[in-house]
Amino acid sequence: MAQRSGLSVFNSRTILFVALICSFASASAQDNPDAVETILTNARIYTVNAKQPWAEALAIRGGKIIAVGTNKEMAAYRGPFTKTLDAQQHLVLPGFVDCHIHFMEGSLGLTHVDLNDAGSVAEIQKRVKDYASAHPDEPWITGMGWTYPTFKPSGLPDKKFLDEVVPDRPIYLSAFDGHSSWANSKALQLAGITKDTPDPTNGKIVRDEKGEATGALKEAAGNLVSKLMPKPTREERLTALRLGMHEANKFGLVRVHSAGGDFEYLDLYDQLRKDGQLSVRIYVAYFLDPPGLSADAIDSIEHVRDTYHDAWISGGAVKTMLDGVVEAHTAAMLTPYSDDPSLSGKLFWDPAKYTEAVDELDRRGFQIFTHAIGDRGVRTALDAYQHAQKKNHTPDPRPRIEHIETISAPDINRFGKIGVIASFQPLHSYPDEDTLSIWARNAGTERAQRAWVWKSIQKEGGRLAFGSDWPVVTLNPWPGVQTAMTRQTRDGKPDAGFVPEQRLSLEDAIKGYTLGAAVAGRREETEGSLEAGKLADLIILSEDLFKMKPVDISKEEVLATLVGGKVVYESPKWKSFQIKEGQ
Numbered sequence: 087m088a089q090r091s092g093l094s095v096f097n098s099r100t101i102l103f104v105a106l107i108c109s110f111a112s113a114s115a116q117d118n119p120d121a122v123e124t125i126l127t128n129a130r131i132y133t134v135n136a137k138q139p140w141a142e143a144l145a146i147r148g149g150k151i152i153a154v155g156t157n158k159e160m161a162a163y164r165g166p167f168t169k170t171l172d173a174q175q176h177l178v179l180p181g182f183v184d185c186h187i188h189f190m191e192g193s194l195g196l197t198h199v200d201l202n203d204a205g206s207v208a209e210i211q212k213r214v215k216d217y218a219s220a221h222p223d224e225p226w227i228t229g230m231g232w233t234y235p236t237f238k239p240s241g242l243p244d245k246k247f248l249d250e251v252v253p254d255r256p257i258y259l260s261a262f263d264g265h266s267s268w269a270n271s272k273a274l275q276l277a278g279i280t281k282d283t284p285d286p287t288n289g290k291i292v293r294d295e296k297g298e299a300t301g302a303l304k305e306a307a308g309n310l311v312s313k314l315m316p317k318p319t320r321e322e323r324l325t326a327l328r329l330g331m332h333e334a335n336k337f338g339l340v341r342v343h344s345a346g347g348d349f350e351y352l353d354l355y356d357q358l359r360k361d362g363q364l365s366v367r368i369y370v371a372y373f374l375d376p377p378g379l380s381a382d383a384i385d386s387i388e389h390v391r392d393t394y395h396d397a398w399i400s401g402g403a404v405k406t407m408l409d410g411v412v413e414a415h416t417a418a419m420l421t422p423y424s425d426d427p428s429l430s431g432k433l434f435w436d437p438a439k440y441t442e443a444v445d446e447l448d449r450r451g452f453q454i455f456t457h458a459i460g461d462r463g464v465r466t467a468l469d470a471y472q473h474a475q476k477k478n479h480t481p482d483p484r485p486r487i488e489h490i491e492t493i494s495a496p497d498i499n500r501f502g503k504i505g506v507i508a509s510f511q512p513l514h515s516y517p518d519e520d521t522l523s524i525w526a527r528n529a530g531t532e533r534a535q536r537a538w539v540w541k542s543i544q545k546e547g548g549r550l551a552f553g554s555d556w557p558v559v560t561l562n563p564w565p566g567v568q569t570a571m572t573r574q575t576r577d578g579k580p581d582a583g584f585v586p587e588q589r590l591s592l593e594d595a596i597k598g599y600t601l602g603a604a605v606a607g608r609r610e611e612t613e614g615s616l617e618a619g620k621l622a623d624l625i626i627l628s629e630d631l632f633k634m635k636p637v638d639i640s641k642e643e644v645l646a647t648l649v650g651g652k653v654v655y656e657s658p659k660w661k662s663f664q665i666k667e668g669q
């Protein structure tokens with residue numbers, strides 16, 4: 087937050103300075119009816135516009151791009167009040183979009199203990215302890231982001247590690263994937279969990295050889311503890327969202343597509359907009375649970391679409407989940423899991439009810455996001471979308487499938503044929519120990535050949551859109567770009583890449599986060615590339631992606647982010663904004 091307020095002081099001072107200079111200079115300056123507010127010059131602009139892929143400068147007025155071309159051409163748009171942003175030959179791209187995010191949840195996580203990349207028990211203990219001493223009045227200590235390989239050999243944490251650092255206050259920490267959680271003794275005691283507590287439906291209290299709870303709680307067992315935690319207040323949520331937006335802008339994000347957890351809080355986003363604090367555009371999906379689509383749900387979605395439909399906040403999308411995840415054998419597969427032939431996952435929906443819901447949503451023109459991870463889940467979604475298309479003939483519906491971790495070979499070309507958007511989160515395929523040992527073991531060698539097949543879908547005419555699924559993984563898109571291109575970890579493992587034929591070019595990876603994302607959110611008329619008439623949402627990058635080794639791209643840093651022509655983030659490194667009076 088310090089950085090944020092520092093930034094606004096900088097801006098208002100410089101604006102005042104420019105205004106003073108201009109008031110002296112304007113008498114002598116020629117009036118130019120074409121004058122713009124801002125000219126970005128000396129840039130290496132990769133526009134993502136096929137008709138003019140590269141440019142040197144662009145002109146911005148009223149939050150929109152007026153012209154794109156050379157430094158010389160943009161001089162025609164200079165007037166006495168025009169600001170100049172000298173990019174000093176840095177690479178400029180359209181602002182990035184995260185097509186699958188849980189923004190409220192991720193933002194709230196920023197205000198609690200963040201265990202992302204903690205790596206060891208000692209580091210987790212340090213972060214918990216530091217947080218506890220910095221927040222002596224908070225009755226609960228909560229957080230998320232721990233990973234299973236941290237706790238070898240069992241893969242599950244133990245309450246004793248938390249008791250060692252904070253014995254007197256309850257602690258509740260979720261795993262990075264949200265499927266398990268970890269409580270200390272105090273929290274277990276408050277929840278009344280003893281030897282005799284039965285496992286809840288769809289959950290498991292992990293126990294030691296004496297039957298005592300170890301502190302690890304699987305799936306729904308976590309609710310026994312989490313239901314006791316105080317709910318965040320409106321103010322806490324607003325504070326969290328401000329932090330979340332800063333985090334998003336810092337990594338170059340200008341828009342997010344919410345895949346759950348934000349629909350209920352649209353008034354908070356609206357509040358931030360009214361206060362002039364919204365710096366991330368948001369497209370929000372209603373989260374539809376099985377067994378069916380109710381009239382109330384339709385009313386809510388219609389109401390939100392009627393209320394929010396501009397470039398900052400918009401509704402009209404519906405997210406639903408057809409299946410679970412491969413790691414827990416809950417993703418729905420056409421054939422049994424390789425490591426356990428008794429399991430093949432289950433669809434969360436009765437396929438007939440799902441098809442009926444898709445038909446109705448499609449008929450009403452809502453955009454549908456279906457979470458489908460297993461090959462059976464993906465096929466069920468494709469079948470339903472095709473059914474709706476034949477029945478309704480809704481023009482350009484662009485239904486989406488989220489995740490698509492595995493797919494049956496004959497379904498690959500259906501994305502292009504039916505016009506279904508393939509919404510991938512490249513970092514989910516990050517080929518670390520978890521992916522290669524657990525995911526690939528469960529899916530099996532045959533299916534693992536078709537893991538995250540973005541390139542194959544694209545080759546067959548399907549359109550790609552990329553995102554993160556934050557807070558499951560970081561919202562930083564640069565490791566995602568790297569993974570989409572290399573199918574390797576940051577250390578270049580495995581040597582040949584994980585299913586290397588799925589590697590994308592840099593241009594295609596960028597497109598997934600820009601123009602492809604705009605198409606996936608029905609906004610390509612006004613967003614997704616840098617061309618005249620589109621919104622002035624852009625980023626200035628520290629290193630030139632076109633000159634970097636792909637395996638290093640995860641280290642990319644954003645120097646500045648502009649949303650609607652306004653600087654919403656600039657890095658401490660970025661000293662080169664030179665604001666000059668018009669000439």
Ligand SMILES: [Zn+2]
Pocket residue numbers: 186187188345555
């Ligand atoms: Zn998600």
